[in-house]
Amino acid sequence: MRDFSADHRWLxxxxxxxxxxxxxxxxIEACARHxxxxxxxxxxxxxxxxxxxxxxLVRRHGLALSGYCRGGMFPGVDAASRRAALDDNRRAxxxxxxxxxxxxxxxxxxxxxxxxxxxxxxxxxxxxxxxxEGIAATLEYARSVGMPLAxxxxxxxxxxxRACINTLEHALDVCxxxxxxxxxxxxxxxxxxAALGVAVDVYxxxxxxxxxxxxxxxxxxRLLAFHVCDWLAKTRDLLEDxxxxxxxxxxxxKIRAWVEAAGFAGYSEVEIFSxxxxxxxxxxxxxxxxxxRHRTAV
Amino acid sequence: MRDFSADHRWLxxxxxxxxxxxxxxxxIEACARHxxxxxxxxxxxxxxxxxxxxxxLVRRHGLALSGYCRGGMFPGVDAASRRAALDDNRRAxxxxxxxxxxxxxxxxxxxxxxxxxxxxxxxxxxxxxxxxEGIAATLEYARSVGMPLAxxxxxxxxxxxRACINTLEHALDVCxxxxxxxxxxxxxxxxxxAALGVAVDVYxxxxxxxxxxxxxxxxxxRLLAFHVCDWLAKTRDLLEDxxxxxxxxxxxxKIRAWVEAAGFAGYSEVEIFSxxxxxxxxxxxxxxxxxxRHRTAV
Numbered sequence: 350m351r352d353f354s355a356d357h358r359w360l361x362x363x364x365x366x367x368x369x370x371x372x373x374x375x376x377i378e379a380c381a382r383h384x385x386x387x388x389x390x391x392x393x394x395x396x397x398x399x400x401x402x403x404x405x406l407v408r409r410h411g412l413a414l415s416g417y418c419r420g421g422m423f424p425g426v427d428a429a430s431r432r433a434a435l436d437d438n439r440r441a442x443x444x445x446x447x448x449x450x451x452x453x454x455x456x457x458x459x460x461x462x463x464x465x466x467x468x469x470x471x472x473x474x475x476x477x478x479x480x481x482e483g484i485a486a487t488l489e490y491a492r493s494v495g496m497p498l499a500x501x502x503x504x505x506x507x508x509x510x511r512a513c514i515n516t517l518e519h520a521l522d523v524c525x526x527x528x529x530x531x532x533x534x535x536x537x538x539x540x541x542x543a544a545l546g547v548a549v550d551v552y553x554x555x556x557x558x559x560x561x562x563x564x565x566x567x568x569x570x571r572l573l574a575f576h577v578c579d580w581l582a583k584t585r586d587l588l589e590d591x592x593x594x595x596x597x598x599x600x601x602x603k604i605r606a607w608v609e610a611a612g613f614a615g616y617s618e619v620e621i622f623s624x625x626x627x628x629x630x631x632x633x634x635x636x637x638x639x640x641x642r643h644r645t646a647v
Numbered sequence: 648m649r650d651f652s653a654d655h656r657w658l659x660x661x662x663x664x665x666x667x668x669x670x671x672x673x674x675i676e677a678c679a680r681h682x683x684x685x686x687x688x689x690x691x692x693x694x695x696x697x698x699x700x701x702x703x704l705v706r707r708h709g710l711a712l713s714g715y716c717r718g719g720m721f722p723g724v725d726a727a728s729r730r731a732a733l734d735d736n737r738r739a740x741x742x743x744x745x746x747x748x749x750x751x752x753x754x755x756x757x758x759x760x761x762x763x764x765x766x767x768x769x770x771x772x773x774x775x776x777x778x779x780e781g782i783a784a785t786l787e788y789a790r791s792v793g794m795p796l797a798x799x800x801x802x803x804x805x806x807x808x809r810a811c812i813n814t815l816e817h818a819l820d821v822c823x824x825x826x827x828x829x830x831x832x833x834x835x836x837x838x839x840x841a842a843l844g845v846a847v848d849v850y851x852x853x854x855x856x857x858x859x860x861x862x863x864x865x866x867x868x869r870l871l872a873f874h875v876c877d878w879l880a881k882t883r884d885l886l887e888d889x890x891x892x893x894x895x896x897x898x899x900x901k902i903r904a905w906v907e908a909a910g911f912a913g914y915s916e917v918e919i920f921s922x923x924x925x926x927x928x929x930x931x932x933x934x935x936x937x938x939x940r941h942r943t944a945v
Contacts, residue, residue: 460896463880468896477856506804508854509880509896519856556806558775558817582761582807587882598758598766598807 350606353617353644360643361387361415363576363620364394367635369628373398377406379632383640387413387616389574390448392441404447415616416499416548416574417441417450421512422458423483424476426469430461431479438487442496451615452499452573453491454548455484456512463510476513484545485527492544497534499573500524501548506587517554517563520547524571531570546571549608550620552578552591555599561607569612577601577647578621589624593638595646605647617647648904651915651942658941659685659713661874661918662692665933667926671696675704677930681938685711685914687872688746690739702745713914714797714846714872715739715748719810720756721781722774724767728759729777736785740794749913750797750871751789752846753782754810761808774811782843783825790842795832797871798822799846804885815852815861818845822869829868844869847906848918850876850889853897859905867910875899875945876919887922891936893944903945915945 353359362385367376373394380388388407395403407414420441425431445453457480462469470476484498491498500520503512514520524531524545534544547567554560564572579597584590594601605617619639621627627635651657660683665674671692678686686705693701705712718739723729743751755778760767768774782796789796798818801810812818822829826843833840845865852858862870877895882888892899903915917937919925925933 460880463896466881468880471896471898473854473896473898504804505802505854506882506885509878513854515854516856556771556803556811556813558814580807582758582766583764584804584885587804587885598761598769598771600769600771 350609353647355644357384357640357643358386359617360385360640361389361413361616361618362636362639363389363418363618365391365418366619366621366627366639367632369630370632370635373403374406376632377410377412379636380412381410383636385636386411387415387618389414389416389418389618389620391418392444395444400444400447407448413616414448414450415618416452416454417445417448419454419456420487420498421455424458424461424479426461431483434483435486438483439490442487442491442494446494446496450496452497452542452546452548454499454501454574456501456503457484457514459508459510459513468509473508473513480513481523481526484523488527488545492532492534495535497542497573498545499548500545501550502553504553516557516559517547517549517567518559521563521566521571533570541570542573543570546573548574548576550576551599551601551604552576552580555580555604560604564607564611567611572608572611572613574618575605575608575613575615576618576620578619585625589622590626591621591623593621593627594619594642601647617643619643648907651945653942655682655938655941656684657915658683658938659687659914659916660934660937661687661716661916663689663716664917664919664925664937665930667928668930668933671701672704674930675708675710677934678710679708681931681934683934684709685713687712687714687716687916687918689716690742693742698742698745705746711914712746712748713916714750714752715743715746717752717754718785718796719753722756722759722777724759729781732781733784736781737788740785740789740792744792744794748794750795750840750844750846752797752799752872754799754801755782755812757806757808757811766807771806771811778811779821779824782821786825786843790830790832793833795840795871796843797846798843799848800851802851814855814857815845815847815865816857819861819864819869839868840871841868844871846872846874848874849897849899849902850874850878853878853902858902862905862909865909870906870909870911872916873903873906873911873913874916874918876917884923887920888924889919889921891919891925892917892940899945915941917941
């Protein structure tokens with residue numbers, strides 16, 4: 350396992366961690382100030398300042414993108430909404446490519462309408478079928494431009510509204526179904542990212558008794574991203590009360606050891622949704638804490 | 648599948664559903680008033696009015712107990728606390744026996760200290776070992792008095808503080824490990840409850856893509872209890888915002904069909920933790936709604 354204690358060269362900042370800090374250009378400047386080498390931006394943040402401006406900022410600061418957030422949200426109640434989702438996912442692939450992201454992260458979607466508070470169907474098996482069809486269609490396009498797709502299994506508490514793929518096992522079953530031969534995304538020597546893989550976020554999967562085995566099953570090619578934060582023992586909100594690494598109960602170094610034993614050698618990306626705490630703090634304090642915890646608690 | 652539309656003979660009320668309605672004697676009188684044939688009381692509610700008084704009330708109203716809540720909470724930071732948990736579980740078995748409950752429900756516990764908001768360890772694998780040891784010891788005693796133990800897998804969002812068994816698959820793995828021959832709890836003709844089985848609560852397991860297969864795996868002998876409520880698309884609290892059947896996204900009839908296809912023929916037990924809504928309403932309104940939804944949405 351890599352030694353993170355001496356520096357933060359393998360730290361990436363998911364820019365949702367700094368939702369309280371203003372626009373993406375401000376966030377990128379703050380990351381650069383702290384010597385951070387990689388980020389993973391969200392589409393709405395990119396759109397707010399423009400894709401070209403984002404590309405320019407990323408290049409000026411020599412930043413890598415450990416991922417791009419996010420595609421997905423495939424299920425819809427009718428053909429038109431599913432078609433619109435596919436079109437939007439093509440645009441997301443293109444943006445990820447413009448930014449040279451390591452992968453496009455897919456939050457696959459749940460029951461249509463549930464995110465707005467009123468599910469239009471309870472058919473989760475049907476939603477899962479639509480998700481698989483949506484990934485298949487997006488994969489075809491993503492493969493043509495060389496952008497790996499990373500299915501992110503979300504915690505089961507988001508099964509209704511955000512993602513109906515809720516375990517690493519299920520995500521890998523979908524990978525096996527759609528890309529049984531683990532096709533190479535790029536065909537570049539030394540870069541064996543698969544065209545379709547997974548994003549492992551400790552917040553979503555830490556509880557799973559099959560986690561170690563499924564990480565091994567994923568293997569190097571399909572482990573496209575590794576996200577960290579922490580599960581607070583007293584979690585007050587289902588979405589926006591994630592903890593800073595070290596403040597909760599997740600054995601993050603143990604999970605990182607499993608991921609690295611399987612061959613993952615990429616960034617450790619900090620993604621903290623926390624309107625209750627971290628989004629209220631100054632960007633410099635958040636980043637300094639991320640760096641310190643990256644060295645001691647990841 | 649049994650037809651529930653004409654009456655509510657298979658409805659049981661978990662008395663936590665009426666936490667806002669006062670003491671257990673008041674709750675039992677309300678259930679009797681509504682022609683309810685079965686309840687599942689909580690230990691703290693029983694203790695508040697006394698075990699003997701509870702036994703007397705249950706007999707007077709001819710109530711069955713679809714379960715008794717709850718044993719478990721096995722992990723501890725030292726031998727003394729684990730020993731105390733085992734002693735407490737023996738007492739819970741005895742109380743369940745006095746009340747002639749169908750089973751003692753086990754909420755197995757999570758990381759010691761987490762329920763109080765400060766986990767004393769992050770070792771979830773260790774907690775799971777302690778849980779298995781605790782169930783093994785309790786099973787030996789429960790078998791000697793003929794009280795089936797029902798492991799209740801809890802939703803993964805409770806893995807830290809309430810139960811580190813979070814899928815039906817994991818619960819059944821523990822059953823296989825501790826009671827590989829599916830021993831009969833009672834040896835009574837026509838009653839094939841296993842000594843160790845599971846309580847399937849739709850709230851905890853609805854999201855699981857392996858649910859149907861695992862219910863079939865459990866089979867008639869190990870399906871000791873079936874709990875219903877609903878998952879609200881906009882869930883506002885991790886513990887106390889469960890929905891009334893029909894108000895959320897769970898396909899309850901589909902899951903009941905799976906359970907009954909596996910041979911389960913017991914009560915459908917309504918368990919709703921809802922300080923945000925149902926606990927604020929009068930007992931008669933809650934029970935009338937439970938009865939109506941039992942007939943139309945379960």
